[in-house]
Amino acid sequence: MDFTGDTALTRLTGTLNGTVTATGSTPISGDVPGATVEIEHKNKTDQNLIDDTDLPSSTQTDSNGEYSIDIPTGNVTVTVQPDGYSQNDTNVTNIGTDGATQDIELTAQFGELKGTVENTDSERITDANIEIRDETSIWPNIDSSDLEAQTNSSGWYTI
Numbered sequence: 368m369d370f371t372g373d374t375a376l377t378r379l380t381g382t383l384n385g386t387v388t389a390t391g392s393t394p395i396s397g398d399v400p401g402a403t404v405e406i407e408h409k410n411k412t413d414q415n416l417i418d419d420t421d422l423p424s425s426t427q428t429d430s431n432g433e434y435s436i437d438i439p440t441g442n443v444t445v446t447v448q449p450d451g452y453s454q455n456d457t458n459v460t461n462i463g464t465d466g467a468t469q470d471i472e473l474t475a476q477f478g479e480l481k482g483t484v485e486n487t488d489s490e491r492i493t494d495a496n497i498e499i500r501d502e503t504s505i506w507p508n509i510d511s512s513d514l515e516a517q518t519n520s521s522g523w524y525t526i
Contacts, residue, residue, distance in 0.1 A: 381467060389452060402434075404447050453474045455471050495524070
């Protein structure tokens, strides 16, 4: 039997869900809201499907660090790299039409700020209050008191 004619194939999709969290020293741990979760399909044809259709290639985590995105079934790499955290690339395999859950754990990246406070005569000032203002909310669990210091008897501070 011969078949001629047009046939439309429907590409199967599944929903990938998860939560993005951070580990690190207190208080920089917990859910990571507002992080971009990017999807790259391992199969070039399926990646083209993401690129050429209305399927999204990325999404944002909500206020609880949760994400959900519809993707073609198969294998993908999930990449998350918000400001203030190390990048995480996670391979997720065998995503079916029933979807999958993949939680992502990030490591906070932070350092120390050290210095001195001096007056215009280059004399060091003791007991000066130093404050960093986190207007970006990169670390939602950090308290403003964690970003404050006072200069010591030598005029030095460390945050």
